Amino acid sequence: MKTIYLNADTIDKTFEQLKTNIGGTILKESNEYILEIRNKFGQGTIQGVVLSGGISYIEFDLKFYDDIIISINTPRKNPIYFAYCSQGSLAHSTGIDGKRTELQSFQTGIISSKPKEENVLYFKKNERLNITLITVQATRSSNKSISTSLKSKLYNTFIKDEKLENFVYVGSQNLKIAEKIQQIHAIRQKGLVRTLLIQGLVNVILALEIQQHADDEKNRNRHLGILTTSEMKIIKQVSEYIEENFDRPLSISFLCSEFGITALKLQEGFKLMHGRTVSTHIKWVRVQKAEEYLKHTDMNISEIVYSIGFSSRSYFSKIFKESFNCSPREYKEAQKVLPISA
CATH class of the missing domain: 2.60.120.10 (Jelly Rolls)
Structure with missing residues (x-):
């Protein structure tokens, strides 16, 4: 010692x-x-x-x-x-x-x-x-x-x-x-x-x-649900997996089977870690990746939609606008203007 x-x-x-x-x-x-x-x-x-x-x-x-x-x-x-x-x-x-x-x-x-x-x-x-x-x-x-x-x-x-x-x-x-x-x-x-x-x-x-x-x-005197340390580690692993595999088909049943955790524990863990459900978090990660592609690549919107794991361009446009208050096309056009104005 x-x-x-x-x-x-x-x-x-x-x-x-x-x-x-x-x-x-x-x-x-x-x-x-x-x-x-x-x-x-x-x-x-x-x-x-x-x-x-x-x-x-x-x-x-x-x-x-x-x-x-x-x-x-x-x-x-x-x-x-x-x-x-x-x-x-x-x-x-x-x-x-x-x-x-x-x-x-x-x-x-x-x-x-x-x-x-x-x-x-x-x-x-x-x-x-x-x-x-x-x-x-x-x-x-x-x-x-x-x-x-x-x-x-x-x-x-x-x-x-x-x-x-x-x-x-x-x-x-x-x-x-x-x-x-x-x-x-x-x-x-x-x-x-x-x-x-x-x-x-x-x-x-x-x-x-x-x-x-x-x-x-x-909450000192209340009996609240709590995850074990091993379950918390699994939640962290699932979160990292989604971050690295956002472009693949991801479902709650697949993640539960892959990591050996119940849907209830998975949802509870994601609300603790991210403040949102698993499905909402997957969409959030994909939209963040799409924003990076729009800003830093020459990919068109259709290419981006499929590269982040979505199959519907209209659905992607809808949730992108909810996050950034503009359409993907408007966002991409704005990136062309910014370097000129700077």
Whole structure:
């Protein structure tokens, strides 16, 4: 077992301390850091980015070859941590001797603690992990002009100003957050555009975590239907399959048979992850692909209709107009005008 002590107030120093303890190579571009690890401690990456508003985003995507403890202590700051587990599990305690709370796959977690209190994270050996940690430097404010800021609201909600109590919350499973993290992975832009896109998605993840906490508090005494971790993984696999095979005939019965899940669980999972039914999501994916083809290819509308898995041009035009408030032809013509006007 190896214990790593992090006491840095900035992300660059945090990555330097991680490198000192577990080795690896640090790559830096703009305000983004990547620690690539391929040694006796493990294999994978730890990636972090500094965002505006006192927010930072760190993602652990790796496998450790030994049990690893990371003790985080920032005595000059009082952050709130928003955790999400996409794969594997993560345990936490306040102080090295504190009670451990475990975060399982697809669960959310919110952590705040007293000043100078250690937040200890436990990573299991030989377990593939994908853990995201959003850190918000929350502050109390008596200034009315900024008392409604995000940091002030988070401080008042989770830090419990009067008592300064430790706060640890493990929430219900949430597939929508997994989808947003996938969208972060899909960003290919560089520089300022990349940072702005990450900032937007991280803000959405924060909103989803806070909403999850509110929903769990509201539904604490109600018996609600819930998917198992294995079922949640299947929902994620089905969603990825639709994204990659949108041009093929797709039906609920086929997907249920292919992935070994009931229609009821499949629909429940898609409402959790995407906020829509399976059939509606398939149409949504196809229309998004059609929009890409209209914008970036010379394919005519009939070619696009059949390439995305539709058989009716009129039906495609109908649902495209519902999404973009114009016909596919009008959209394609607009793409010819935009470069000229630019």
